[in-house]
Amino acid sequence: MNRATIVVTDPTLRDGSHACSHQITAEQILKYATAAEAAKVDYLEVGHGNGLGASSLQVGLSLVPECEMLKIARSCLSQTRLSVHVMPGFATIKREIAGAVDLGVDLFRVGAHCTEADLTQRHISYVRNVGKEAWGILMMIHMTSKEVLLEEAKKMQSYGAQGIVLMDSAGASFPHDVTQKIGTLAKGLEVPVGFHAHNNLGLSIANSIAALEAGARIVDGTARGFGAGAGNAPIELLVAAMQRLGYKFKADLYKVLDAAELADELFKENLPTSNAVTIVSGLAGVFSGFAKPVIRAAKQMDVDPRDVFFELGQRKVVGGQEDLILEVATDLARRKKISDLPKS
């Protein structure tokens, strides 16, 4: 088989931030970035789970300051390029992006909720104007149609995005959804299209393969799936599957397997698993990164975290709206108190 060459992006040190409540250590960055470089992944993404400027009381404070994280990773990489996630509304050009350019970040993946691409215009243009690479990221893609995704992706392309990645941020998509959405974009765009999976419904690899078969040329995977909620598509499984299917890629299979073994050891306390909460998060279509804060708030308010997820799903919350967890959990606790009252 003679298949296309696929760009492999590894956001282990960014999405994994959610899995450990943003407590990734300097040592973990140093060790994993070294392994990623050896594995020849095309890009390594580093930073807070919600990207530049997102260390906050809203989402969680990072243990290691952002510029420190980027400096450490930069020092480990030469072939593998350094990437960051950027969400306008969290990061600003002046406050974070300019500094990240100075620290030697190669790629800025500028993201917005799947219907709000115009928020990324200035940030993508800025990155392109200073001569760095910029991709557009559409998040929570289960919440809209393939037609809207194409329209939004075209906006990002017109701002200068050199690639568009669809993120199934809630792990709520099925392979047929991915086939249609990626297929539509691959046909309708001039720039390459990518896919970023979450495993809430156990479909991260199946969805990633569906994306590749539908024309995706970029794929995200993290070591042992180290990422939000039930984790991402494990990069070691992804690369193995791509090898078997005949896709070309730069990454070295054995070294990717080694990096995953290392991740097993480095992140053992916080490796994502499929559990009651992550499954419900996927069913409810709520951003995977909400898992830890939902569990924490549900415990404090003595409510079922699954009810919190379904209620958040009802309210169609988007990534970044973590504060609503407190409101919903408090509200459920209040309702529970009323229904627990002895009936006279």
Next chain:
Amino acid sequence: MNKKTKIAILGTGNIGTDLLVKAIRSPWLECRLFAGRNLSSPGMMKADHLGVPVSSKGIQAVVERRNELDLIFDATSAEDHIKHSGIFRELGILAIDLTPAKIGKMCVPAVNLEECLQSDNVNMVSCGGQASVPIAFAIAQANNDIEYIETVSSIASRSAGPATRINLDEYLDTTEEAIQKFSGCTHSKAILNLNPAQPCVHMQTTVFAKMPRPDLAKTRAAVSEMVRRIQQYVPGYQMILEPMIENGRLAVMVRVEGAGDYLPKYAGNLDIINCAAIAMAEAYAQKRIGNEGVATKTGIAA
């Protein structure tokens, strides 16, 4: 003699038109001019229908009618306001700036209305600033050694027009600056989320703060008092989560339901900044009248 303060509104978009409806209702204000560039814009047509003098000559119309005007609301753009501000000053007309130009004194009525009455140009900060600054101020009054204050607003996608979207960084910057200035806390962060859900979500704002020893009882009292004060000029402002401690952070959450004047009710973000601007204008109008008496309670149009 009509004791009402005579106002002009410059800029006939959503903000300007909603301001017009609010100004007409005010017993203290009389709208003498609604000026923009396009007589067939929906705002212009609404103003004309309401019997308000309209002009498509923009700032020039203000200059021509300078003798009839005491106060101007500028709802154009930051760029234009910078050009206009010198003219307003020369004409001796108080300017209430709804753009992000930030030339004038930052005004959050629940916190510093009195002070702003001395100024000839006041800036209404930002929608998120109007919702969060008073809460941050109340938290700062009730606690010591505040290390950090953060504010997160969620607004309906449909309430965020192209100008809001392209100026997102400036919004965050201005809101952070206002939080710092009014609370005295040197570290702050502002976050904005746009939510496209249908039916549209109401504006919600959460204020988080970090401090070594939060005084919850004192904070609750200070915040409740502040919410009451804001409700006097923003009727749809309500606390939906009273101050609580979770995971080492103090959190307060409010929701703003718009009055539904020109804009839909979900656009509380636009309503609150306009309510604040009207509160400023009415305070100015009352100061002008001083002891001369009170304006009649009827508006110029039914």
